Amino acid sequence: MESKNNNGLTSIEDVVAIDGPAGAGKSTVAHIVAKELEFQYLDTGAMYRAVTWWAIHSNIDLDNPQVVVEYTRKIDLKLTPTDNGLKIEVGGKDISQEIRTPEITRIIYKLDENPGVREHLVYLQRLFAMKYPTVAEGRDMGTVVFPKAKCKFYMDALPEVRAKRRQKELEQRNIFIPIEQLLGEIIERDKRNMEREHSPLCKADDAILIDTSFLSIEEVSKKIVDISRERLKK
Numbered sequence: 538m539e540s541k542n543n544n545g546l547t548s549i550e551d552v553v554a555i556d557g558p559a560g561a562g563k564s565t566v567a568h569i570v571a572k573e574l575e576f577q578y579l580d581t582g583a584m585y586r587a588v589t590w591w592a593i594h595s596n597i598d599l600d601n602p603q604v605v606v607e608y609t610r611k612i613d614l615k616l617t618p619t620d621n622g623l624k625i626e627v628g629g630k631d632i633s634q635e636i637r638t639p640e641i642t643r644i645i646y647k648l649d650e651n652p653g654v655r656e657h658l659v660y661l662q663r664l665f666a667m668k669y670p671t672v673a674e675g676r677d678m679g680t681v682v683f684p685k686a687k688c689k690f691y692m693d694a695l696p697e698v699r700a701k702r703r704q705k706e707l708e709q710r711n712i713f714i715p716i717e718q719l720l721g722e723i724i725e726r727d728k729r730n731m732e733r734e735h736s737p738l739c740k741a742d743d744a745i746l747i748d749t750s751f752l753s754i755e756e757v758s759k760k761i762v763d764i765s766r767e768r769l770k771k
């Protein structure tokens with residue numbers, strides 16, 4: 538059962554909003570929750586990554602915020618839900634995998650801290666959620682993008698646990714990075730995400746906090762599915 542407005546659009550209050558720092562397990566869990574609820578999974582970090590990928594490949598000056606915003610507004614970004622997650626295309630090219638490199642992770646702050654870039658991507662995120670029943674995952678889902686969502690979750694975990702998870706995830710893609718380096722990067726990214734001026738990472742007052750450090754993916758997913766079913770009467 539999905540709730541639609543009179544005009545046939547999905548109600549964005551029914552979005553399941555999941556926020557939290559890198560490595561808390563949001564993507565894996567959001568994917569499972571979306572499947573269980575028969576919702577679509579929206580990975581908003583992938584959208585910031587896609588814009589960064591495109592800006593790098595277009596050789597634009599990433600240190601010029603105005604140019605970056607103008608470019609972002611012109612991006613031909615297509616998000617298609619598939620059985621394996623969200624397919625991300627820019628200018629018709631599938632870049633779903635290419636955007637997950639450490640290089641993009643290191644440089645992305647030049648775009649995700651830019652209010653003009655955020656404004657455009659927030660607009661696209663809301664459009665997506667009006668089109669599909671959505672599990673949206675990111676840093677500002679419950680606070681800025683979908684403040685009226687009935688189901689808000691904030692997933693967190695100890696930095697050491699998150700670094701280890703990141704290492705495993707990268708190893709599966711044959712990228713090997715020492716744990717100390719990953720831990721340092723996670724701590725730095727947390728600080729940047731939490732202290733930035735626009736849409737800083739923080740728990741919405743009405744979000745449910747889930748510390749995933751010592752919980753399995755199944756336990757976390759079940760908790761989110763159960764609460765969402767109850768609140769959405771699904």
Ligand code: DC
Binds near residue numbers: 581583585649677726
């Ligand atoms: O979740 P991720 O690691 O793919 O996110 C990549 C970057 O994008 C990360 O530095 C935080 C940023 N981001 C954001 O600012 N707002 C979001 N809604 C999602 C991600």
